[in-house]
Amino acid sequence: MRILICDPIDAEGLEKLRSAGHVVDVKTGLAAEVLVKEVAGYEGLVVRSATKVTKAVVDAATSLKFVMRGGVGLDNIDAAACEARGIRVLNTPEAATLSVAEHAIAMMFAAARRIGRAHELLRQGKWDKKSLVGNEINGKTLGLVGLGRIGMEVAIRARALGMTVIANRRNVKTQTPPGVGLVDLNDLLARADYISIHVPFTPETRNILGAAEFAKMKKGVILVNCSRGGIVDEGALVAALRSGAVAMAAVDVFDEEPPRPDHPLLRLDNVVVTPHIGASTWEGQNRVGMAVAEKLLEVYGPA
The missing domain is CATH 3.40.50.720 (NAD(P)-binding Rossmann-like Domain)
Incomplete structure (x- = not known):
């Protein structure tokens, strides 16, 4: 699968996905209008708390199978729009x-x-x-x-x-x-x-x-x-x-x-x-990255 990483994910988790044969592109800090253009062609989208997965993003994602939120909470993802398109929404609530x-x-x-x-x-x-x-x-x-x-x-x-x-x-x-x-x-x-x-x-x-x-x-x-x-x-x-x-x-x-x-x-x-840094520890970031990779491999397997 082609997976777009929109917010920083620990390198160990990225390597685990790539080692399983998935194509992983990291493009962080994308403006909303840029993300709408970039998302077409990707089958997976991984975000943390910064990137907003709006209905416009979902509508533009012609090949999308899942949106993964690294961490707890789904308030930055339009889950209803995903559901309407049959796009699975996942998260890793335990990691942080x-x-x-x-x-x-x-x-x-x-x-x-x-x-x-x-x-x-x-x-x-x-x-x-x-x-x-x-x-x-x-x-x-x-x-x-x-x-x-x-x-x-x-x-x-x-x-x-x-x-x-x-x-x-x-x-x-x-x-x-x-x-x-x-x-x-x-x-x-x-x-x-x-x-x-x-x-x-x-x-x-x-x-x-x-x-x-x-x-x-x-x-x-x-x-x-x-x-x-x-x-x-x-x-x-x-x-x-x-x-x-x-x-x-x-x-x-x-x-x-x-x-x-x-x-x-x-x-x-x-x-x-503090600037929303509750989950911002080296240990927590590593657990989130690994949890993202492990859950995706559990659900979708290697490429």
């Missing part, structure tokens, strides 16, 4: 789990101890310890909105750090890590000192945390979002941060990526931001 879970924990620490602000002030020559008093996480309650693969790994690590962990999830039949209490969302909002979001972006989860939900949270809560933009109402979050209802937020994902330079979340002192 540990990387994202560790980033969520790191962001929680960064927010609790105001590490980003401390770094910024010290780089400016300001030794301002008094304004940088933070919080311990030991003994605090962490509320997980979502308890899938990533949420469960966050729960395990948070428990090891001495936190009480409660969670809200849609599928109550799946396994729950020891010591994690399942609660409804309103209970979680009222009880949690820290809230970390781990649900996929779907029409049902769009803006599930908005002004009404922020009003139900403990005053001074710390919010962590390493899932997807669009799940938190950004305008409502900014208002809650400005009022002090939310003490700190740690944000790795945005409604629009990259966010515009004057985005309020980039300007507030009580926000820690």
Whole structure:
């Protein structure tokens, strides 16, 4: 098969596909209008989170058999358009789990101890310890909105750090890590000192945390979002941060990526931001690349 790689994939995974006889072309950073022209003639398309597989791309892909998303989530792929054309949509949800879970924990620490602000002030020559008093996480309650693969790994690590962990999830039949209490969302909002979001972006989860939900949270809560933009109402979050209802937020994902330079979340002192790097570890990237290759070979075999 001819396979077009649109976002960076670990070299080991690429070599595995090529060794199996597939023709693999790597063309990253293509503008949308260029991708529409390039995709014709390819039987496979591999993307991460950057490339958007729109209906226009699908319609132009006259030979396409599959779209593979390296990682979790399919919100950058028009799955309905693919289904209408009989194009299979695949992903590798398990590959980046540990990387994202560790980033969520790191962001929680960064927010609790105001590490980003401390770094910024010290780089400016300001030794301002008094304004940088933070919080311990030991003994605090962490509320997980979502308890899938990533949420469960966050729960395990948070428990090891001495936190009480409660969670809200849609599928109550799946396994729950020891010591994690399942609660409804309103209970979680009222009880949690820290809230970390781990649900996929779907029409049902769009803006599930908005002004009404922020009003139900403990005053001074710390919010962590390493899932997807669009799940938190950004305008409502900014208002809650400005009022002090939310003490700190740690944000790795945005409604629009990259966010515009004057985005309020980039300007507030009580926000820690990173550019959607939850899965960006060497180990995670290698696992994603290998998982892409292994799943494609499992489904389609060698050339």
